[in-house]
Amino acid sequence: MPLKSRLLKTSLLALALTCAGIAPASAQSTLRIGLAEDPDLLDPTMARTYVGRIVFASICDKLFDIDEKLNFVPQLALSHQTSADGKTVTIKLRPNVKFHDGEPFDAEAAKFSLERHLTLPGSFRRAEISPIDKVEVVDPLTVRILLKAPFSPLMAQLTDRAGMMVSPKAARALGDKFGTAPVCAGPYKFVERVAQDRIVVERFPDYWDKSRVNIDRIVYRPIQDSTVRLANLKSGQLDLLERLLATDIGEVKKDSRLRLATGFELGYQGVTMNVANGEKANNPLGKSAKVRQAFELSIDREALDSVVFNGVQNPDNQWVTATNPYYQSKFPMPKRDVAKARALIKEAGVATPIVLDFMVPNNPETKAVAEVMQSMAAEAGFELKLRVTEFATSLDEAEKGNFQLYLLAWSGRTDPDGNIFSFASCKGPLNYGRYCDPALDALLEKARTVTAQAERKAIYEQVAAKWLTEGSVLYLYHRALLFAHSPRLEGFKVLPDGLIRVTDLRLKP
Amino acid sequence: MLHFLPRRLLQLLPTLFLVSVLIFSLQQLLPGDPALVMAGEEKDPEVIEQIRRQYHLDEPLPMQYGRWIAGVLQGDLGESMRIKQPVAQLVVEKLPVTLQLATMAMLIALLIGIPAGILSAVKKGSAWDVGANVFALWGLSTPNFWLGIMLIFLFSVKLGWLPASGYVSPREDLMQSLATTIMPAFVLGNAIAAVLMRHTRSAMLQAMNADYVRTARAKGLYEPAVVLRHALRNALTPVITLGALEFGTLLSGAVLTEQVFSIPGFGKLIVDAVFNRDYAVVQGVVLVTATVYILLNLLADVLYVMVNPRLRT
Numbered sequence: 121m122p123l124k125s126r127l128l129k130t131s132l133l134a135l136a137l138t139c140a141g142i143a144p145a146s147a148q149s150t151l152r153i154g155l156a157e158d159p160d161l162l163d164p165t166m167a168r169t170y171v172g173r174i175v176f177a178s179i180c181d182k183l184f185d186i187d188e189k190l191n192f193v194p195q196l197a198l199s200h201q202t203s204a205d206g207k208t209v210t211i212k213l214r215p216n217v218k219f220h221d222g223e224p225f226d227a228e229a230a231k232f233s234l235e236r237h238l239t240l241p242g243s244f245r246r247a248e249i250s251p252i253d254k255v256e257v258v259d260p261l262t263v264r265i266l267l268k269a270p271f272s273p274l275m276a277q278l279t280d281r282a283g284m285m286v287s288p289k290a291a292r293a294l295g296d297k298f299g300t301a302p303v304c305a306g307p308y309k310f311v312e313r314v315a316q317d318r319i320v321v322e323r324f325p326d327y328w329d330k331s332r333v334n335i336d337r338i339v340y341r342p343i344q345d346s347t348v349r350l351a352n353l354k355s356g357q358l359d360l361l362e363r364l365l366a367t368d369i370g371e372v373k374k375d376s377r378l379r380l381a382t383g384f385e386l387g388y389q390g391v392t393m394n395v396a397n398g399e400k401a402n403n404p405l406g407k408s409a410k411v412r413q414a415f416e417l418s419i420d421r422e423a424l425d426s427v428v429f430n431g432v433q434n435p436d437n438q439w440v441t442a443t444n445p446y447y448q449s450k451f452p453m454p455k456r457d458v459a460k461a462r463a464l465i466k467e468a469g470v471a472t473p474i475v476l477d478f479m480v481p482n483n484p485e486t487k488a489v490a491e492v493m494q495s496m497a498a499e500a501g502f503e504l505k506l507r508v509t510e511f512a513t514s515l516d517e518a519e520k521g522n523f524q525l526y527l528l529a530w531s532g533r534t535d536p537d538g539n540i541f542s543f544a545s546c547k548g549p550l551n552y553g554r555y556c557d558p559a560l561d562a563l564l565e566k567a568r569t570v571t572a573q574a575e576r577k578a579i580y581e582q583v584a585a586k587w588l589t590e591g592s593v594l595y596l597y598h599r600a601l602l603f604a605h606s607p608r609l610e611g612f613k614v615l616p617d618g619l620i621r622v623t624d625l626r627l628k629p
Numbered sequence: 630m631l632h633f634l635p636r637r638l639l640q641l642l643p644t645l646f647l648v649s650v651l652i653f654s655l656q657q658l659l660p661g662d663p664a665l666v667m668a669g670e671e672k673d674p675e676v677i678e679q680i681r682r683q684y685h686l687d688e689p690l691p692m693q694y695g696r697w698i699a700g701v702l703q704g705d706l707g708e709s710m711r712i713k714q715p716v717a718q719l720v721v722e723k724l725p726v727t728l729q730l731a732t733m734a735m736l737i738a739l740l741i742g743i744p745a746g747i748l749s750a751v752k753k754g755s756a757w758d759v760g761a762n763v764f765a766l767w768g769l770s771t772p773n774f775w776l777g778i779m780l781i782f783l784f785s786v787k788l789g790w791l792p793a794s795g796y797v798s799p800r801e802d803l804m805q806s807l808a809t810t811i812m813p814a815f816v817l818g819n820a821i822a823a824v825l826m827r828h829t830r831s832a833m834l835q836a837m838n839a840d841y842v843r844t845a846r847a848k849g850l851y852e853p854a855v856v857l858r859h860a861l862r863n864a865l866t867p868v869i870t871l872g873a874l875e876f877g878t879l880l881s882g883a884v885l886t887e888q889v890f891s892i893p894g895f896g897k898l899i900v901d902a903v904f905n906r907d908y909a910v911v912q913g914v915v916l917v918t919a920t921v922y923i924l925l926n927l928l929a930d931v932l933y934v935m936v937n938p939r940l941r942t
Contacts, residue, residue, distance in 0.1 A: 160711050166713075242679045244673070246673065248671070296713065299713060315714060315898075316901060317796060342891070348778070351793045355793045357794070511904070513659075515662075542672075
C-alpha cells in the first residue's frame with residue numbers, strides 16, 4: 121500500500137475512533153432528558169409553560185403531589201384538614217426539610233411562599249389561589265389558610281406550581297430574578313442554565329427523601345424537532361424524551377434500543393366555536409345550538425384518531441377523562457350520524473353549505489386533524505375554510521373574535537374546575553367563544569365551593585347537561601402522553617399530568 | 630490607501646439609525662399581542678395588564694422606541710420578557726457559538742468552493758468540470774434541514790460516530806466541540822461552497838481569456854503561476870464580496886440548521902424570540918447582527934483594495 125494512502129486510512133481511522141469515543145463514560149450517573157421546548161423562567165410564581173413544570177418536578181417540591189389515580193399525596197405537607205364551613209384549611213408540614221441553600225422549610229417559609237404567589241407583581245399563580253384571604257402560622261410546622269369563600273380546587277392547585285415552596289432568603293435576595301437561580305426543596309438543586317441549550321441540576325444531598333434519589337445529575341436539553349429528539353435518543357445522547365410523535369410509535373416499538381411509555385393527559389384537544397364574540401359570531405353555528413349539535417354529529421372522533429394518530433389518542437366528548445371521578449357517564453360520546461346532523465340543520469331552518477372560518481394553529485398534527493374534520497363535516501353540509509395561523513397570532517385573533525371555529529388544546533389541570541371554569545363562565549379569560557349563561561355560571565361557581573365529591577359531581581352533571589349540548593367548546597380527544605426512553609432507564613412512570621417524577625428513577629450502567 | 634474608511638465609518642451612523650427604526654417598527658407590524666403570549670395558558674386579565682405596564686407596552690410607540698434606543702446607546706439592549714436575562718448577556722452567550730459555526734462553515738466553503746471553481750475553469754469541459762458543476766447543483770438544491778437530518782441518521786444513529794445535536798464550547802472540550810459542530814458546519818458550508826464555486830469558475834473563465842493572461846503565458850510563465858498569481862487574483866474580487874455577504878448571513882444565524890442540530894446560536898434565539906413575541910430579544914439581536922453585517926461589508930471593501938492594486942489610488 122502506498123505510504124500516502126496508508127497515512128490517509130490511518131488518519132481516518134483515528135478520527136472515527138476519536139469521534140466514537142466522544143460519548144463520555146463518566147463516573148457520575150447523568151440522566152439526559154430531551155424536552156420539546158425551552159422552558160420559560162424557572163420561578164414557580166412567574167412560570168407559565170408545561171416544559172417548565174417538567175423541570176420543576178426535579179427542583180421544587182410542592183405541598184402535595186398526585187398519584188397515578190389523581191389522589192392527593194403528601195409531599196412537603198403531611199396532612200390537611202378543611203373546616204366544616206370550608207373556609208379554613210389547616211396544613212401540617214413535614215419536619216426536618218431543608219431548602220437547597222440550607223435554610224429550614226417551616227411554617228414561616230410556607231406562608232412566605234404562598235404570599236409570594238399571591239402578591240408578587242406579575243404572578244401567574246395569583247388567579248389560581250385568589251380565594252386565599254390570609255395565611256397564618258399556627259406553630260413552626262403548621263399553617264392555616266383562611267379563604268374568602270370555600271374553594272374546592274385549592275388542594276389541586278397546591279399539587280402544582282402554587283404549592284411549590286421557595287427559600288425565603290433566596291427569594292428576597294433575588295427578587296424577580298429568582299428564576300435565574302431557583303432555590304427550592306426538591307430532590308435536585310439547580311446548577312446552571314444555558315438558554316436554549318441545557319438546564320443542569322444535581323442531587324441535593326440533604327433532600328428529605330434522599331433514599332429515593334438514585335441519579336447524580338440531570339441535564340434537560342430542549343430539542344424542538346421531534347425527529348431529531350428521537351435521533352438523539354437512538355444514538356445515545358439522550359436517555360428519555362417527552363412528546364414523541366404518535367406517528368413514531370411504531371419505530372420505537374420495533375427498536376430494541378428503545379422503550380415506550382404512555383399515558384393520557386389531563387387536558388384535551390377541542391374546537392372553540394364563536395357564539396358571541398363580535399361580528400363573526402353571526403353565523404348559523406354561532407346562533408343555533410342545534411347547528412352546533414349537528415356539527416358534533418358530523419364528526420367521527422374515533423375515525424379522526426385512527427386516521428391522524430393511528431388510534432393512540434383517547435377520543436372523548438368531555439373536559440375530563442373517563443378515569444376522572446367527575447366524568448359524567450350519563451353523557452357518552454355521541455356516534456357519528458350524518459343523517460341526524462342534516463335533519464338538525466333542516467330543523468334549524470338553515471341553508472347549506474354552512475361556510476365557516478376554521479382557525480388552526482400551525483403544526484403538522486393539528487393541521488391534519490383540521491383537514492380530516494373538514495372532509496367529515498362536509499358530508500353534513502358544513503364547508504370549513506381552514507386558516508392555518510401561527511400560534512401567537514391565533515391567540516390574538518381568538519381574543520378579537522376573528523374566527524368561527526378555533527382548534528385549541530388545553531394542557532389540563534388536576535381539578536375539573538381548571539378544565540372548564542375559564543372556558544365556560546361568562547367572564548372566563550379563555551372563553552373565546554363568549555358563551556354566557558348566568559345559570560351555568562351559578563353552577564360553576566357552586567361547584568367551586570362544594571367539597572363533598574358526590575355532591576360536586578351532581579353539580580357537574582347539570583353543567584354537562586347544558587354545556588355539552590349547547591356550549592361553545594366541542595371536545596375531540598384527550599391527547600396521549602408519549603415518552604420514549606433507553607432500556608438503561610428504570611422506574612419511569614407516566615403520571616396523568618405528564619410531568620417527569622425523578623425520584624425512584626435508576627440508570628443501569 | 631484606506632482614505633475612505635473614516636467617511637464609511639461615519640456613514641454607519643445614519644444607516645444604523647434607520648436600521649433601528651426599521652427593526653422596531655416592523656416588529657410592531659407582527660400580529661399577536663406579546664402580553665397575551667406572555668400571560669401563559671390562564672391569561673389572567675390582571676397579569677396581562679401588569680405585563681403591559683412592566684414592559685411599557687401600554688405607552689405610545691415613539692416613547693417605546695425612545696426608551697429602547699436610549700438604553701441601547703448606554704449599552705443596555707433590554708431584558709428578555711421570557712427568561713428575564715439581559716439581552717446583552719444572551720448576545721454574548723450566543724455570539725461565540727454562531728461565530729464558531731460560521732467560521733467553520735466558511736472554511737469548509739472556501740476549501741471546497743474556490744479550488745473546485747479554479748479546477749473546473751482551468752479544465753473546462755473535462756470530467757472535473759462536469760463533476761464540480763454537479764456538486765454545485767447538488768449543494769444549491771439540497772435543503773439544509775434535509776441534509777442535516779440525513780447526516781444525523783448516518784453519522785449519529787447508524788454509525789454512532791458523532792453526537793446527533795447540541796453544542797459544546799471549545800473551551801470545555803475541543804474535540805467534542807468539533808464533533809458537535811462539524812455536521813452543521815458542513816451543511817452550511819456545502820451550500821455556500823456551491824455558490825462560491827460557480828462564481829469562482831465564471832470569474833476565472835473571464836480572467837483566463839484576458840490579454841494579460843495570454844501575455845503571461847507568452848512570457849513562458851509556469852502555468853500554475855499564471856492561474857494562481859495572475860488570473861485568480863483578479864477573479865477573486867467578486868468572490869470576496871460574495872464571501873463576505875455569505876459570512877454576514879451566517880452570522881445572523883442559520884435558522885434551520887441551528888434548529889435541526891439544536892445549536893444554541895443566534896438563529897435559534899431569534900426564531901424562539903419571534904414566536905414568543907419576546908420583543909427586546911428580537912430587537913437587540915437583529916440590531917447586533919445588522920451592525921456586524923454592515924461592518925463585514927466594510928471589511929470586504931478593505932479586502933478589495935488589498936487584492937486589487939488598481940483601487941489603491
